Amino acid sequence: MDACERTARRRLGTVGALCFVALLAAAAVMPGVATAVTPTFAKAINFGEGPVRTAIVTADFDKDGKADLATANATTNNVTVFWGKNAWSGRTTLQVGKTPTWLATGDFNRDGCADLAVSCWDTNAVSILLGNGHGGFAPAKTVRAAGAPGFVAVADVNLDGIPDLLVDNGVNNTLAVMLGKGKATFSAPRVVRNCKGVGWKFAVADLNGDKKPDLIVPGPGGAHVAVLLGKGDGTFGRPNYHAVGPGATGVAVADVNRDGKPDVIVTDMALRSGSVQILLGKGDGKGGLVAAKKYAAAAGAIWTAVGDFNRDGDLDLAVANNVADSVSVLVGNGTGQFAAPITCKASVSPRCVVVGDLDQDDKADIAVANYDGNVSVITNTTALARRL
Numbered sequence: 001m002d003a004c005e006r007t008a009r010r011r012l013g014t015v016g017a018l019c020f021v022a023l024l025a026a027a028a029v030m031p032g033v034a035t036a037v038t039p040t041f042a043k044a045i046n047f048g049e050g051p052v053r054t055a056i057v058t059a060d061f062d063k064d065g066k067a068d069l070a071t072a073n074a075t076t077n078n079v080t081v082f083w084g085k086n087a088w089s090g091r092t093t094l095q096v097g098k099t100p101t102w103l104a105t106g107d108f109n110r111d112g113c114a115d116l117a118v119s120c121w122d123t124n125a126v127s128i129l130l131g132n133g134h135g136g137f138a139p140a141k142t143v144r145a146a147g148a149p150g151f152v153a154v155a156d157v158n159l160d161g162i163p164d165l166l167v168d169n170g171v172n173n174t175l176a177v178m179l180g181k182g183k184a185t186f187s188a189p190r191v192v193r194n195c196k197g198v199g200w201k202f203a204v205a206d207l208n209g210d211k212k213p214d215l216i217v218p219g220p221g222g223a224h225v226a227v228l229l230g231k232g233d234g235t236f237g238r239p240n241y242h243a244v245g246p247g248a249t250g251v252a253v254a255d256v257n258r259d260g261k262p263d264v265i266v267t268d269m270a271l272r273s274g275s276v277q278i279l280l281g282k283g284d285g286k287g288g289l290v291a292a293k294k295y296a297a298a299a300g301a302i303w304t305a306v307g308d309f310n311r312d313g314d315l316d317l318a319v320a321n322n323v324a325d326s327v328s329v330l331v332g333n334g335t336g337q338f339a340a341p342i343t344c345k346a347s348v349s350p351r352c353v354v355v356g357d358l359d360q361d362d363k364a365d366i367a368v369a370n371y372d373g374n375v376s377v378i379t380n381t382t383a384l385a386r387r388l
Contacts, residue, residue: 037300037312037383037384042381044346046347046376048375053371055071055072056070056071058070058354058356062083062212067357068082074101077095084358094137095139101120103119104153104233106154108128108130108180110162116128119150121148125142126142128184149170150255151200151202155213157230159280164179174191177192177234192228195236196220203255203264214236215236218251224242227289229286240286240287240288245258248268249268252304253308264289266278267303274299276297276317298323298328299322303320304319306355307355309363309380314331318366320346320368325345327366327378328343345361346368347370348371348374350368350369363380365377366380
């Protein structure tokens with residue numbers, strides 16, 4: 001009998017103490033409202049059977065309360081929107097510039113409706129598709145980029161309340177900012193200084209807690225991640241490099257150890273043994289990161305999305321594996337550590353993965369854009385305890 005139990009017996013009596021000890025035991029196995037369970041997933045539903053799909057996003061484009069999906073289609077110069085209200089059988093095709101490679105959502109004209117920004121490699125531009133909130137989109141507007149853009153992100157980097165565009169330049173491996181001016185117009189691209197060797201997919205997030213967006217960029221050569229602290233005016237400081245890789249293809253930011261400090265998740269593409277690497281945030285006000293810790297995914301790991309698949313309050317990871325034709329789900333324990341991967345089969349050559357509640361059952365599902373032209377939806381079938 002330890003000191004805690006002896007104190008309980010003195011204050012509560014035998015019966016009260018037994019109840020107290022029982023509650024302690026229950027708390028040891030029941031963090032939050034329920035014991036964490038291993039998530040399960042249904043067999044992937046594949047649809048689309050069309051062009052090469054290089055990226056995917058989810059949003060409620062028609063405001064019907066159901067998640068929709070949109071893909072960038074590199075070989076047909078268009079975007080496909082798949083409507084959740086039709087269980088993905090309904091779709092709309094939208095023409096954009098040549099060789100669309102990535103897309104992101106934002107409200108560029110600030111009308112409360114979700115719009116799309118699509119990077120178009122062979123047009124050296126970003127196509128803007130303004131949504132009307134009823135499922136319609138205006139014809140694409142062209143925003144000139146600094147070179148062949150392979151990736152596009154949306155953030156308010158100059159803190160004026162208007163979304164800005166950030167794109168990489170596939171010609172000279174730089175990154176450029178186009179500041180939003182309102183009404184879906186943007187400034188000429190301004191190349192970010194000291195940001196060479198840009199990888200495929202960067203992230204924009206406030207790493208040092210000063211409420212100014214920072215850049216987290218893979219490169220050069222996939223062996224490092226560079227952190228460039230934002231100044232709040234659309235410009236960024238000198239890079240601080242952190243060793244990763246050697247095959248870093250993209251980064252995401254989330255608080256995976258629940259300490260209130262943003263952490264960095266790096267997807268490390270290897271043909272035989274892809275992985276994710278976790279760099280925990282130090283919270284030192286400088287965007288500092290702890291040395292990377294590696295967790296196995298599968299061959300050709302190319303992109304990572306974050307979600308809570310077993311609804312235990314701890315963030316998990318979904319990794320698209322380009323070579324293994326699968327998604328690896330890594331369950332987090334809330335300390336920044338992850339379990340061995342759960343394998344979910346996708347279609348051929350996944351390129352991008354997103355997470356969202358795609359069937360309105362309050363559980364995080366997975367959608368994948370595949371190079372063979374299919375979209376894969378992998379539904380979360382985890383049996384969860386009722387929330388108290």
